[in-house]
Amino acid sequence: xxxxxxxxxxxxxxxxxxxxxxxxPVRNAAMANALRALADALGDDGDDGAAANAIVDGADxxxxxxxxxxxxxxxxxxxxxxxxARVLTNLAASNSRAANAAAAECAHALVALVAAPPDSxxxxxxxxxxxxxAASDAVAVWRLGALPALVAIAAGSDDGAAAETALWALAxxxxxxxxxxxxxxxxxxxxxxxxxxxxxxPTVAAEAAWAACELACSARTGLAAAFSGADGPVxxxxxxxxxxxxxxxxxxxxxxxxxxxxxxxxxRSLAHAACACGDNEREIGAPLARAALAGRSASLGAxxxxxxxxxxxHAGMGLGAMAREVAWAAANLAAACTPQQREELRMCKPLVRxxxxxxxxxxxxxxxxxxxxxxASLSAEAARALYALVRAPPLTPATVVxxxxxxxxxxxxxxxxxADAEEAALRTALATAVGAL
Numbered sequence: 001x002x003x004x005x006x007x008x009x010x011x012x013x014x015x016x017x018x019x020x021x022x023x024x025p026v027r028n029a030a031m032a033n034a035l036r037a038l039a040d041a042l043g044d045d046g047d048d049g050a051a052a053n054a055i056v057d058g059a060d061x062x063x064x065x066x067x068x069x070x071x072x073x074x075x076x077x078x079x080x081x082x083x084x085a086r087v088l089t090n091l092a093a094s095n096s097r098a099a100n101a102a103a104a105e106c107a108h109a110l111v112a113l114v115a116a117p118p119d120s121x122x123x124x125x126x127x128x129x130x131x132x133x134a135a136s137d138a139v140a141v142w143r144l145g146a147l148p149a150l151v152a153i154a155a156g157s158d159d160g161a162a163a164e165t166a167l168w169a170l171a172x173x174x175x176x177x178x179x180x181x182x183x184x185x186x187x188x189x190x191x192x193x194x195x196x197x198x199x200x201x202p203t204v205a206a207e208a209a210w211a212a213c214e215l216a217c218s219a220r221t222g223l224a225a226a227f228s229g230a231d232g233p234v235x236x237x238x239x240x241x242x243x244x245x246x247x248x249x250x251x252x253x254x255x256x257x258x259x260x261x262x263x264x265x266x267x268r269s270l271a272h273a274a275c276a277c278g279d280n281e282r283e284i285g286a287p288l289a290r291a292a293l294a295g296r297s298a299s300l301g302a303x304x305x306x307x308x309x310x311x312x313x314h315a316g317m318g319l320g321a322m323a324r325e326v327a328w329a330a331a332n333l334a335a336a337c338t339p340q341q342r343e344e345l346r347m348c349k350p351l352v353r354x355x356x357x358x359x360x361x362x363x364x365x366x367x368x369x370x371x372x373x374x375x376a377s378l379s380a381e382a383a384r385a386l387y388a389l390v391r392a393p394p395l396t397p398a399t400v401v402x403x404x405x406x407x408x409x410x411x412x413x414x415x416x417x418x419a420d421a422e423e424a425a426l427r428t429a430l431a432t433a434v435g436a437l
Contacts, residue, residue, distance in 0.1 A: 003044040004054035010038035011055045011066070018069055028080050031073055035083035042090035049096030056098040067105035074109040074126075078118040085113065085125035092132035100136065107133055108144050114166075115149040123153050124162035131169030138176035146173055147183060154211075155192035160204055167196065167207035171214045180218030185226045187238040190215075194238070198245040202262055205249060209265035212242060216272035227287070240291035243273050247292045247300060254303045258310040260322040267307070267322070267329040274332035289336035297341040301348030304330045308354040312361060312378060320378060327358060327381035334388035346389050346398035356409035358382035383426045391433040403434045 017030035038055070045051040056066060073084035088110060091103040110126045110133075117123035127150060134141040150173065153166035174180045183189050193215070196208035219226075227236045246269050253262035274289040293300060304326055311323025334345055345351060359382040390403050 003041050003046065003051040007038055007041035007045075007051040007055045010034050010041055014038060014069060014073075015065070018072060028076050031076070032079035032083045035070075035073060035080060035087055039083060039086035039090055042087060042094070045090070045094060047095055049094045049099060052091060052094040052096035052099035056096065056102050066102050070102075070106050071109045074106065074113050078122055081113060081118060082122045082125050085110065085122060085129050088129040089125065089132055092129055092136075103129070104133060104137070104140065107141060107146075111141075111144050111146050111149055114146070114153060117153075120157055120159035120162040123157065124159065124165045127153060127162070127166040127169045131165070131172045134169060134172035134175070138173050139178060142173050142176050142179035147179060147186075147189070151186075151189050151192055154196065154208070155188075160201060163196070163200070164204045164207050167204065167211050171207065171211040174211060174214040174218055177218045177222075180215050181222040183215055184219035184223055184239075185229075185231065185235055187231075187234055190235075190238040190242050194242045194245040197242070197249050197266075202253075202259065206262050206265050209246065209249070209262070209269050212246060213265055213269040213272055216269060220272060220275070236287060239273070239288060243270065243288045243291045244294070246270055246273070247296070251296075251300065251303050254307045254310075258307055258319070258322070260311070260319055263307055264322050264325050267325040271325070271329040271332045274329070274336045286336045289333050290338055290341065292333060293337050293341045293345075297337070297344035298348050301330075301345045301351040305348065305350035305352070305354035308358055308382070309350070312354070312358050323358065324378045324381050327355065327378065327385050330355070331381060331385035331388050334385060335392070339392070339394060342389065342392055343394075343396060343398055346396070346402050352386075352389070352402055352405055355382045355385050356405045359386065359406065360409040380426055383430045387426065387430045387433055390430070406430065406434050 011034075014031055014034035017027055017034050020027050020030065022030075041051055042055075070084045070088060073080040075081070084106075088103045088106055091099040094100060107130065110130050113126040114123055114130065117126065130141055130146055130150070134146070147170070150166045150170045154163055154170055157163045157166065174183060193208050193212045197205050197212065199205075200208060223239075226232065227239075229235070246266050250263060250266040250270065253259040253266060270292055274292065307326040308323045308330070311319040311321075311326065330345075330351065334342055337345070358378050361379060386402065386406050390399055390406065
């Protein structure tokens with residue numbers, strides 16, 4: 001049978017089960033079985049969303065019957081609630097707009113299920129459905145009050161799979177600037193992310209890092225007010241602890257064999273935090289950059305250099321994207337840190353060498369660098385990082401050493417085949433800064 005026909009058959013059975021004059025346990029078991037079959041059929045749906053369209057159009061009782069059935073199941077016991085959340089997960093991810101709309105009508109019931117789940121499996125599945133809904137309309141999911149419910153699962157669940165899914169859904173909700181601006185002041189949320197980044201298994205820690213990344217990115221223009229308000233010192237302290245946790249975990253992820261799954265979200269989070277105001281010349285990102293480098297500028301610089309080198313030299317393994325993210329983080333940290341920290345980064349030979357190698361790689365004809373990244377793209381971020389190191393005062397012997405390394409790597413060459421205007425401007429600025437020394 002085709003997916004649409006299977007879906008319609010399962011939907012009919014679910015409707016029959018919900019209306020059956022049988023004891024509640026029997027009715028719930030039958031409804032759960034029918035909804036599982038419906039979820040399976042939707043999982044096999046084609047790109048055209050035919051199965052999803054079929055059940056929305058063919059619901060017994062009109063267009064509102066399907067959401068009503070699913071809301072009823074979500075408010076039942078664990079088995080039908082979990083099955084209904086599976087159905088909604090697939091409806092929200094469908095290419096059918098009608099199916100997406102039907103799923104959105106159940107969002108409030110999903111939030112309620114995440115807030116008070118009968119078990120961790122229900123919490124994780126409902127969080128997955130909310131994450132899919134938030135991917136298309138984060139503001140709507142946030143306005144339903146999803147954040148506190150998701151944070152509770154993300155922070156408190158002993159079920160690693162449920163926590164991982166809740167963190168993923170949380171990251172999707174935080175793409176809404178309105179949600180992120182509120183969340184940036186929520187010290188409990190920030191501390192929960194810190195704890196998961198610091199202590200969770202790698203897959204959970206990676207999702208926590210992605211959530212921190214979305215939070216820092218979406219809320220960065222509002223952090224100035226968050227840090228200077230009445231609760232500013234407490235908020236800043238929580239953010240500094242988060243940045244410190246991100247840095248420590250990044251060091252661990254790159255200690256021996258670089259774990260790109262962790263290194264990418266960790267590096268991107270640090271990059272966003274270091275330029276949290278959206279402008280490296282201003283001071284809002286500075287305390288977070290300084291927290292990342294506090295007492296470990298040289299050691300962190302060496303780890304950043306190792307990650308850039310590993311990504312750039314293992315193009316066939318798809319690590320070019322990681323190298324670019326790490327170079328970007330290095331650039332933002334170098335631009336926003338203290339003069340003493342910047343000097344320690346200048347003196348970090350592994351970092352300078354890796355950045356110069358990446359710069360030199362882009363001076364030739366750009367080639368694929370892995371992960372959908374070109375050597376020219378990586379070269380641009382390396383130029384940005386080296387520019388941050390050489391242009392800022394004070395002028396020291398280490399600055400001159402970096403400038404000479406840049407020159408040897410071809411940093412004075414402005415023309416770069418295939419480069420866009422921004423990259424050409426970066427290399428021009430770098431060449432000008434080096435020439436001034």
